[in-house]
Amino acid sequence: MDKGWGLALDSDRKIDFFPKKLSAGYREIMFQGIEFPVNLNRREEPAAATPPAGENRMVVGEVDFFSDHKSKLQPDFSINSNIKKENSNSAEVVRRTDLHVNTGLHLTTNAGSNQRSLVESDTEDKRSRKELADLQARLERMNAENQMLTTMLSQVSSNYSALQMQLMALMQQQQSLKAKTSQGHETAEGLRSEDKKREAEGPVVPRRFIDLGPSSATETNEPSQSNSSEERTQSAGSPLNNKNELISLDHDQENGKKIRREESPESDGWVSSKAPKLNAPKSVDQPPEATMRKARVSVRARSEAPMITDGCQWRKYGQKMAKGNPCPRAYYRCTMAVGCPVRKQVQRCAEDRTILITTYEGTHNHPLPPAAMAMASTTSAAANMLLSGSMSSGDGLMNPNFLARTMLPCSSSIATISASAPFPTVTLDLTHSANPLQFQRPTQIQNFVAPFGQMQYNQSRFSGLQVSQEMEPPQTARQAAAAQFQLSQNPSFADSLSAATAAITADPNFTAALAAAITSIMGGSQPNSTSANSTTSAAATNTTISNGDKIASTFLGN
DNA sequence: CGGATTTGACCCGCGC
DNA sequence: GCGCGGGTCAAATCCG
Ligand SMILES: [Zn+2]
Numbered sequence: 001m002d003k004g005w006g007l008a009l010d011s012d013r014k015i016d017f018f019p020k021k022l023s024a025g026y027r028e029i030m031f032q033g034i035e036f037p038v039n040l041n042r043r044e045e046p047a048a049a050t051p052p053a054g055e056n057r058m059v060v061g062e063v064d065f066f067s068d069h070k071s072k073l074q075p076d077f078s079i080n081s082n083i084k085k086e087n088s089n090s091a092e093v094v095r096r097t098d099l100h101v102n103t104g105l106h107l108t109t110n111a112g113s114n115q116r117s118l119v120e121s122d123t124e125d126k127r128s129r130k131e132l133a134d135l136q137a138r139l140e141r142m143n144a145e146n147q148m149l150t151t152m153l154s155q156v157s158s159n160y161s162a163l164q165m166q167l168m169a170l171m172q173q174q175q176s177l178k179a180k181t182s183q184g185h186e187t188a189e190g191l192r193s194e195d196k197k198r199e200a201e202g203p204v205v206p207r208r209f210i211d212l213g214p215s216s217a218t219e220t221n222e223p224s225q226s227n228s229s230e231e232r233t234q235s236a237g238s239p240l241n242n243k244n245e246l247i248s249l250d251h252d253q254e255n256g257k258k259i260r261r262e263e264s265p266e267s268d269g270w271v272s273s274k275a276p277k278l279n280a281p282k283s284v285d286q287p288p289e290a291t292m293r294k295a296r297v298s299v300r301a302r303s304e305a306p307m308i309t310d311g312c313q314w315r316k317y318g319q320k321m322a323k324g325n326p327c328p329r330a331y332y333r334c335t336m337a338v339g340c341p342v343r344k345q346v347q348r349c350a351e352d353r354t355i356l357i358t359t360y361e362g363t364h365n366h367p368l369p370p371a372a373m374a375m376a377s378t379t380s381a382a383a384n385m386l387l388s389g390s391m392s393s394g395d396g397l398m399n400p401n402f403l404a405r406t407m408l409p410c411s412s413s414i415a416t417i418s419a420s421a422p423f424p425t426v427t428l429d430l431t432h433s434a435n436p437l438q439f440q441r442p443t444q445i446q447n448f449v450a451p452f453g454q455m456q457y458n459q460s461r462f463s464g465l466q467v468s469q470e471m472e473p474p475q476t477a478r479q480a481a482a483a484q485f486q487l488s489q490n491p492s493f494a495d496s497l498s499a500a501t502a503a504i505t506a507d508p509n510f511t512a513a514l515a516a517a518i519t520s521i522m523g524g525s526q527p528n529s530t531s532a533n534s535t536t537s538a539a540a541t542n543t544t545i546s547n548g549d550k551i552a553s554t555f556l557g558n
Numbered sequence: 559c560g561g562a563t564t565t566g567a568c569c570c571g572c573g574c
Numbered sequence: 575g576c577g578c579g580g581g582t583c584a585a586a587t588c589c590g
């Protein structure tokens with residue numbers, strides 16, 4: 001299964017690459033955070049033209065807040081001076097504007113009324129009151145939004161730091177590995193009987209890039225390029241190291257394996273995800289678990305392989321024929337750690353069989369190899385997003401809107417929510433290629449794509465990773481899968497991860513996803529993480545995210 | 559021989 | 575209560 005890793009890594013590139021990208025990514029984020037609020041303010045102000053005093057204060061505060069952050073942040077991360085300047089400038093300008101406006105309005109209202117004649121004052125009073133009310137409402141709204149933003153920002157920043165740390169760790173690892181790495185065996189074994197089978201289906205996995213292509217944009221490959229020949233080769237790499245190190249933590253007590261779900265709850269701090277059946281003495285605490293359990297993240301990706309390799313080890317524990325679908329659904333559970341509650345089900349899309357739908361459920365209770373991290377973090381992030389969304393929905397803020405917004409803006413359909421789903425589900429749709437148009441920063445695009453490419457696997461992965469390393473395409477779908485797996489395991493993971501990170505951080509448009517992803521990363525390190533706490537009262541919700549466009553703007557916009 | 563996969567049985571919630 | 579469907583178990587089997 002997991003053999004042969006081979007990726008020749010460019011130490012140079014990687015190393016250089018990461019930091020830069022990262023910083024860039026970060027920058028972007030910050031920008032966003034800052035910019036959004038600013039934008040809102042701007043818009044609102046002119047239109048409203050008269051903010052009340054109280055509100056005033058708030059606005060200013062907000063601005064300040066951001067700027068504050070900015071300053072704070074700046075020191076921490078080395079950012080290009082250029083950008084910084086821009087940032088600060090724009091921010092300042094905005095702030096000024098706000099202040100100015102506010103002040104003016106305020107004065108006018110109060111002073112004016114006092115000095116004017118009664119008649120005039122009356123009329124004006126009414127008017128102004130109306131306006132005031134109006135403005136207040138708006139301000140409130142804005143405040144709410146701002147709060148959200150603030151939260152997001154803080155999350156992002158904290159996440160970022162977490163990310164950075166991870167990155168650092170990874171890089172270190174990588175370096176150490178690098179030394180060792182040069183193995184490059186190609187185990188031809190990849191194929192075999194299995195191959196035969198697979199080949200039967202879709203023998204030569206013809207294309208791959210297709211989708212995510214945008215990143216490579218210019219280079220794109222598309223079918224034409226699909227040099228299947230090229231792809232066939234697979235590079236070898238160095239295997240185990242990472243794995244060992246990473247996984248080493250297993251700390252669990254392996255109790256009997258047989259103990260079904262019962263498992264002593266204490267064993268991992270992390271509850272067995274399911275235990276409903278058992279006579280759980282304390283039925284009460286189930287809610288959180290249940291919640292966790294219910295949140296699902298499904299990934300749609302084009303893949304000819306039977307299952308996408310996400311860096312985790314899975315054991316199949318069941319298969320069933322889905323009702324409306326000729327293709328069976330397979331059930332897997334994570335075997336990287338004994339008690340890991342994570343499950344996934346894999347199924348092909350009925351309409352388009354090239355699309356593989358993988359649904360993840362639960363959170364890993366163990367450390368993950370970077371390769372796995374990309375996926376895990378992304379999914380968990382998405383899940384978190386969903387959960388948080390539902391939470392906020394309690395407040396009445398995002399959920400509904402969120403969905404609607406997400407969906408509408410992007411033609412590619414970034415996010416879709418349907419209440420019909422039995423479980424709250426977030427769907428990451430990787431089948432649509434992002435529109436090149438949307439991306440304005442080429443470099444980032446690449447990064448952006450990378451993570452998904454990984455997820456998507458054999459198809460797009462190259463497009464993304466290609467940049468830093470040259471992987472030779474696998475021969476068969478099967479191999480492709482294998483290769484990917486390797487990819488995840490060997491040092492190259494750093495690439496993918498970094499890419500993922502970069503991507504996450506970099507693409508502003510992908511805000512929602514970004515937030516999620518980042519969050520997840522944090523969550524990733526800490527299995528239990530936050531998600532548990534939110535009780536998803538929300539009925540089944542369904543969110544779909546695809547790589548596409550500007551969730552962020554929309555999201556914040558209203 | 560140990561671990562993964564297969565596959566029919568079983569469990570359980572849900573709607574009728 | 576019954577049937578249905580999704581999900582899980584676990585014995586049998588496969589495979590390296
Ligand atoms: Zn796991």
